[in-house]
Amino acid sequence: xKNQLKILFGLFILLSVNFLxxxxxxxxxxxxxxxxxxxxxxxxxxKVQFPKIIKDKITVLxxxxxxxxDICPMTTHNMFLVEEKLxxxxxxxxxxxxxxFDPNRDSPxxxxxxxxxxxxxFKSWTLLSGDEQNTTEVMLKFGIxxxxxxxxxxxxxxxxxxxxxTDRISLIDQEGKLRSNYKGSTANIDVILEDIKYLxx
Amino acid sequence: xNILLALLLIFSNPSDKLKIVDPWMRVGAQxxxxxxxxxxxxxxxxxxxxxxxxxxxxxxxxxHETYDAGDDMMGMREVGQIVILAKSTFELKPGAHHxxxxxxxxxxxxxxxGNVTLHFKKAGKILIKAEAKEMMKKQSMEHKH
Numbered sequence: 001x002k003n004q005l006k007i008l009f010g011l012f013i014l015l016s017v018n019f020l021x022x023x024x025x026x027x028x029x030x031x032x033x034x035x036x037x038x039x040x041x042x043x044x045x046x047k048v049q050f051p052k053i054i055k056d057k058i059t060v061l062x063x064x065x066x067x068x069x070d071i072c073p074m075t076t077h078n079m080f081l082v083e084e085k086l087x088x089x090x091x092x093x094x095x096x097x098x099x100x101f102d103p104n105r106d107s108p109x110x111x112x113x114x115x116x117x118x119x120x121x122f123k124s125w126t127l128l129s130g131d132e133q134n135t136t137e138v139m140l141k142f143g144i145x146x147x148x149x150x151x152x153x154x155x156x157x158x159x160x161x162x163x164x165x166t167d168r169i170s171l172i173d174q175e176g177k178l179r180s181n182y183k184g185s186t187a188n189i190d191v192i193l194e195d196i197k198y199l200x201x
Numbered sequence: 202x203n204i205l206l207a208l209l210l211i212f213s214n215p216s217d218k219l220k221i222v223d224p225w226m227r228v229g230a231q232x233x234x235x236x237x238x239x240x241x242x243x244x245x246x247x248x249x250x251x252x253x254x255x256x257x258x259x260x261x262x263x264x265h266e267t268y269d270a271g272d273d274m275m276g277m278r279e280v281g282q283i284v285i286l287a288k289s290t291f292e293l294k295p296g297a298h299h300x301x302x303x304x305x306x307x308x309x310x311x312x313x314x315g316n317v318t319l320h321f322k323k324a325g326k327i328l329i330k331a332e333a334k335e336m337m338k339k340q341s342m343e344h345k346h
Contacts (some may be wrong), residue, residue, distance in 0.1 A: 001278070008290075029212050036215075066230075066233050066234075067233055067234045067303075068228070068234070068277075069229070069234040069235050069236040069265075069277075069299065069301045069302065069303075070236050070265075070267045070277060070296065070299055070301075071238075071267060071277075071296070072294060073227055073235070073335075074295055074296065074336075077335055077336050080335075091332075110230075110232065110233070113230035113231070113232075113308075114230055114233065116230070117228050117229065117230045117308060117310060118228060118335055119335075121312075143338045145272070145274060149276060149278075150276075150277065150279060152261075152263075152279070154260055154261045154304060155260075155261075156260075158304075160261065160303055160304070162276070162277045162278070164270045164274055164275070164276035165274060165275065165276075166272075166273050166274050166278075167273060167274065167275040168273060183273070185275065185295075185296055186296065
């Protein structure tokens with residue numbers, strides 16, 4: 001009898017460990033973003049703390065620059081497609097955040113126009129512009145690189161430049177933990193939706 | 202009749218042999234940049250080159266390509282011109298070659314139809330109309346150049 005109890009107890013422990021590790025194994029990352037807060041201005045020039053503003057929400061996030069004609073609009077559009085395909089039970093649980101890594105050009109007003117022309121709803125979307133210090137710190141947290149390149153002057157002598165940058169969408173859970181990164185411009189929408197569904201259970 | 206047909210062939214617009222298919226531009230806000238995309242079908246037996254694009258609502262227009270810069274990074278660079286080989290089609294598409302419309306003087310909203318002038322070395326000027334959309338309806342999510 002004693003042996004049977006021992007076996008049952010052992011099985012219980014094994015199943016518990018398997019269940020707990022299984023939750024974490026679903027995602028490749030488990031990086032706590034809440035240890036430090038960064039200050040940004042949102043699209044309405046209101047000062048906010050990130051990641052405090054995404055507390056208790058599942059968050060789909062990308063770092064972009066609005067002068068990008070190709071990759072960043074594709075990434076933003078993929079986030080929009082994710083939102084469009086969310087099931088009703090998840091719609092209020094998910095937030096979409098865009099942070100500029102080119103804050104010198106991307107003021108809150110510029111970010112607001114970028115969102116409005118794409119019909120992004122500020123009910124679920126927040127666009128953030130920060131100073132160099134806060135922007136750099138967040139880039140480090142998310143492993144984002146952005147290198148100015150290929151510059152030219154227009155007929156008025158104004159400088160234009162492109163940025164070589166990491167092409168990424170990130171998923172953050174309700175506890176403020178970075179759980180997964182995806183290619184931004186060519187993201188598989190269904191994979192992101194499955195992961196959101198997993199977090200929303 | 203045969204003479205008339207021959208004359209028509211001789212004096213026909215060279216751009217008949219160069220077709221621009223499915224032109225569209227991505228929406229963009231005033232002061233920002235966006236992309237213009239289309240397919241160039243070269244039905245002639247000679248290569249042609251796209252070397253300049255004009256679009257009045259843009260302060261600056263360049264022919265660009267998006268490229269994989271490694272380490273999960275993407276970049277963009279000006280290419281100056283695009284050669285369309287004889288009897289071939291070249292596609293300017295998201296994530297690849299595109300026309301970059303910079304310093305937009307106005308909002309390019311969904312449904313806006315813009316007049317664009319394409320300059321080819323052999324076919325000369327070709328005028329097209331491109332509608333603004335957020336994305337091509339059947340956008341390929343594959344990133345191929």
